[in-house]
Amino acid sequence: MEKYRFLLSGSGGQGVITMAILLAEAAVLHEGLIAVQSQSYGPEARGGATRSDVIISDSEILFPKVLQPNYLVAMTNEAAGKYMPLIRPGGMCIYDTDLVQPSRRIDAMLMGMPMQKAVLEKFHKTQALNICVLGALVTLTGAVKMESVEQVLKARFKPAFHEANSAALALGAELAKPFLSAN
Amino acid sequence: MSIYRLIRQRFFPHLWCPGCGHGMVLNSLLHAVDDLGIDQSQLCMVSGIGCSARISGYVDFHSMHTLHGRALAFATGLKMARPELKVFVPMGDGDATAIGGNHFIHACRRNIDMVAIVMNNRIYGMTGGQYSPLSGRQIGGDDEKSRERSVFATTAPYGSIDRAFDTVELAKGAGATFVARTTAYHVQEMRRLFKQAYEHKGFSVVEVLCQCPTYFGRKNKMGGAVQMLQWLKDNTEKLGSKKLEENPNLIARGVFVDKDEPEYCSEYENSVIAKAHKE
Amino acid sequence: MSGKICFVQGNEACVRGALYAGVRFFAGYPITPSTEIAEHLADQLPRVGGKFVQMEDELASMCAICGASLAGFKSMTATSGPGFSLKQEALGYAIMAEIPCVVVNVQRGGPSTGLPTECSQGDVMQARWGAHGDHSIIALTASSIQDAFEVTVQAFNLAETYRTPVVLLFDEVLGHMRERLEIPEAGVLPVVERLKTDVRAGVNYHPYLPREDGRLPMSDFGGVHRFNVTGLHHDIWGFPTSNDEQVVKLNYHLFDKIESHANELARWKEYYLEDAEHVLISYGSSARTARALVEDRRAKGDRLGLLELQTLWPFPAQLVQDKTANAKSIYVVEMNMGQVASQVKAVVANPDRVFLVNRMDGHLMTPSDISQVMRVVEGRGF
Known part of the structure; x- marks a missing residue:
């Protein structure tokens, strides 16, 4: 299997790091894969730029950071501006159409979805946005199985959140589907 | 006789100067501990650095002679680990309120059951007579002439301009649940207050005003040990006494605070550990 | 090795390793990037009969673990560069008074407050020479989450074996990185328990008299032996001394007890x-x-x-x-x-x-x- 190199980025409070942990944990605990998750962040707990790297592979991962992602998630314009130039040629950029206006000059598959809007419509708040993004990401990349993510969500969160999490995950998958048939 | 079981006789005579108040504190403490009949194997003393801190070498307790100002922090770890131990923490004035000031106020706030004794002789003795946060600007007391006299120390050759802490007010403000003051002259009162402090469940502070004839006395023309003890007798008065009410220049002695508040180690047991096990 | 598999940060792996080794006391102060160690232990220690306390500062934390260790608890604290600077005073005390304990330094950029959320390995010399006076120290590192766990267990073992503080020099990347950890069953990794004296009550016990093998059996505060602990040069009873011979002997002992075991202490890949x-x-x-x-x-x-x-x-x-x-x-x-x-x-x-x-x-x-x-x-x- 080729290494999946994810760079997940946005601003503090969007749940970018949680999303990264969920993805990597699903790979390790439920698929017997090897994964490393790391992050860089500034002093702000809310706002500011957040970045988390995830590498998933079936062989040992030594260097834990992602220098050139094949999969970028950008949830703010600032993050997109900073990290899109790093995408490996032909890689994928997943972004929120209401939050990000991506550069069209970059050799990457642009996969924009109105995720925040959809989450707001469905849940009337944005807490589950990161889970929705994860649903789209997993659907588009196939890095791990959706059931693995479901299992991680169940183990990590209180039962009260299970239903909403599943719904958010499904919402992301739904938004991503048109891209699958297009390819 | 029986207080001899509480000391390490081979280290006597002690290293304190002739006339020093610290020996009196040791004496009253030993009598108090003897009166209380505490199991010696449970007795601990944790001290910091300075003349006062040497007291821990003389008692046949489990003894820890630690770092300047940090005795209370060591004692906190000791008590958290073994709340059944009986811990006394004697400190000097600089030890407790300068370098150890942060540990002191937080120990008051945390309220771990132990007895902190502030042996206040208003000077750093071991290093040779520098002013401390309890030296103050003036000698104070009832006598009009000496009241306004500047405090001198080797590091205050022109007279001290540093305002003093009031240990009792500091301890009260920081939340200590038992606060008392006495002097080296009032040895029976000291013995009684140590016992009361020990029996109080929570963090107890007893300030003992002590004489340092070698440095504070000499630098400030207070006379020898006898004159300094006389000064402590003449310039302090019991809380609630008429004399004290009528004369604001006197320093109050007695128990200022004695209240029940949750003791930290018990709270850890009853609240934190209990809840952790429920989950 | 068929243990429990989890997906954790280096800081949490350190906590799991400490618990595996039997840590029962933690005192600390919040500091990036080591805070997660305190957070996990605040949660875990009360479940295993241990104690956690958040102290007023870094100095107090180091002092408190010395106090708890003398009471018989395996003790640790965790910090980063600025806090490690503050801990040096009591770290020196632990070296002098031969108090077993583990000090974690998840290194960040320095000097001073430096780069709080970023990585560095700039405290190697501070670990060696941060405390004043001649002494020796054990400092270990790790590059993976699994190693962070194992090296932490080893740190406790060495602290107990040599009656000395052991420094774990981790770094921000390792502390915050997540990867697979397999926690071995109890008994798979050796755990060294504190060597307690077998001297009976009423018989002279010398807390600072090494046995022939160099180890110094301990007696807990609150136990049957009452002795003194001090940061001053001391005799075999723990009482202050300035006797030339005893002073020199103690200096050599503190240095040799670690340096002469450099080959056995070497851990590498x-x-x-x-x-x-x-x-x-x-x-x-x-x-x-x-x-x-x-x-x-x-x-x-x-x-x-x-x-x-x-x-x-x-x-x-x-x-x-x-x-x-x-x-x-x-x-x-x-x-x-x-x-x-x-x-x-x-x-x-x-x-x-x-x-x-x-x-x-x-x-x-x-x-x-x-x-x-x-x-x-x-x-x-x-």
Whole structure:
């Protein structure tokens, strides 16, 4: 299997790091894969730029950071501006159409979805946005199985959140589907 | 006789100067501990650095002679680990309120059951007579002439301009649940207050005003040990006494605070550990 | 090894290792990037009969673990550079009074408050010489989550064996990185319990008299033996002394009890050293980068090898000499100005062939950082 190199980025409070942990944990605990998750962040707990790297592979991962992602998630314009130039040629950029206006000059598959809007419509708040993004990401990349993510969500969160999490995950998958048939 | 079981006789005579108040504190403490009949194997003393801190070498307790100002922090770890131990923490004035000031106020706030004794002789003795946060600007007391006299120390050759802490007010403000003051002259009162402090469940502070004839006395023309003890007798008065009410220049002695508040180690047991096990 | 598998940060792996080793007391103060260690132990210790306390400052935390350790509890604290500076006073006390404890320093950029959320390995020398006066210390590192767990268990074992503080020099990347951890069943990794004295009540017990094997059996505060503990030079009873002979004896004892075991204390990993022309020496998260480069270059036929040091102090001089004996060149890969490189230079036959590869901007060293330096050294340009 080729290494999946994810760079997940946005601003503090969007749940970018949680999303990264969920993805990597699903790979390790439920698929017997090897994964490393790391992050860089500034002093702000809310706002500011957040970045988390995830590498998933079936062989040992030594260097834990992602220098050139094949999969970028950008949830703010600032993050997109900073990290899109790093995408490996032909890689994928997943972004929120209401939050990000991506550069069209970059050799990457642009996969924009109105995720925040959809989450707001469905849940009337944005807490589950990161889970929705994860649903789209997993659907588009196939890095791990959706059931693995479901299992991680169940183990990590209180039962009260299970239903909403599943719904958010499904919402992301739904938004991503048109891209699958297009390819 | 029986207080001899509480000391390490081979280290006597002690290293304190002739006339020093610290020996009196040791004496009253030993009598108090003897009166209380505490199991010696449970007795601990944790001290910091300075003349006062040497007291821990003389008692046949489990003894820890630690770092300047940090005795209370060591004692906190000791008590958290073994709340059944009986811990006394004697400190000097600089030890407790300068370098150890942060540990002191937080120990008051945390309220771990132990007895902190502030042996206040208003000077750093071991290093040779520098002013401390309890030296103050003036000698104070009832006598009009000496009241306004500047405090001198080797590091205050022109007279001290540093305002003093009031240990009792500091301890009260920081939340200590038992606060008392006495002097080296009032040895029976000291013995009684140590016992009361020990029996109080929570963090107890007893300030003992002590004489340092070698440095504070000499630098400030207070006379020898006898004159300094006389000064402590003449310039302090019991809380609630008429004399004290009528004369604001006197320093109050007695128990200022004695209240029940949750003791930290018990709270850890009853609240934190209990809840952790429920989950 | 078939233990429980989890996916955790280095800081949490450290906590799991500490619990495996039997930690029962933690005192600390919040500081990035080590705070998660305090958070997890605040949650875990009360479940296992242990105690957690958040102290008023870093100094108090170090003092409190000394107090708890003397009461018989395996104790630890965790911090980062600025806090490690503050802990040096009581760390020196623990060295002098021979109090077993573990001090974790998840290194961030320095000096001073430096780069709080970024990575560095700049505290290697501080771990060695941060406390004043002549002394010795044990300091260990790790480059993976699994190693962070195992090295933490080892740190407690060494603290108890040698009656000394042990420093765990982790770094921000390792502390915050998540990866698979397999927690071995109890009993799989050896756990050293405190050596308690068998001297009976009423019979003289000397807390500072080493046995023939060098170990010093302990008696808890609150136990049957009452003795004194002090940071002053002391005799075998623990009472202050300035007797020339006793002072010198104690100084040598504190130094020798660790330095004379440097070979046994050496912990390392090695890759392709048998025929390596160029040996990389690294530790902590930098060692991952070094290994990535070595694997990559080996695949292309280049004879590179890696020596990953897990024990930094006492410095494994013999090991470094042996493993680099046939190397044409040695590259020390670390995120500082050459703190380990200087040690390597001091012990190898040809110090002129020792080159420092470093990075100082808070970002983890990359493989190309190393290969660039190698290009220059090999005369192949920049």
